Amino acid sequence: METFKAFLDYFTLDEWKIISAVVAVILWVAGKLTDRYYRRKRxxxxxxxERRLRAEGKTPPPDIPFPPE
Incomplete structure (x- = not known):
């Protein structure tokens, strides 16, 4: 526990504010990249x-966001 307290005391309050802002930006970017990855995957x-349905001669319904599992 002393090691953890020493780590916290290693940085000043202003440095912790900067660290938290940088971490917030990194997490925001990671979230955006994750959303983009899964959007493209969907x-x-x-x-x-749709390609499989058209090959079978069927018209894909426009209101189904995902293929049925």
Whole structure:
């Protein structure tokens, strides 16, 4: 526990504010990149689903956001 307290005391209050702001920006960017990755993945799944339905001669419904599992 003393090591942890020593670590906290190593930085000043202003340095902790800067560290928290930088960490907040990093987490925000990571969240945006994650959202983008999964959005593209869903789009690819949707396109494959529509392509498979069209190959079977069916029209994909426009209101289904994901293919049924």
């Amino acid at each position: 789009q690819k799944i949707r396109a494959d689903f």
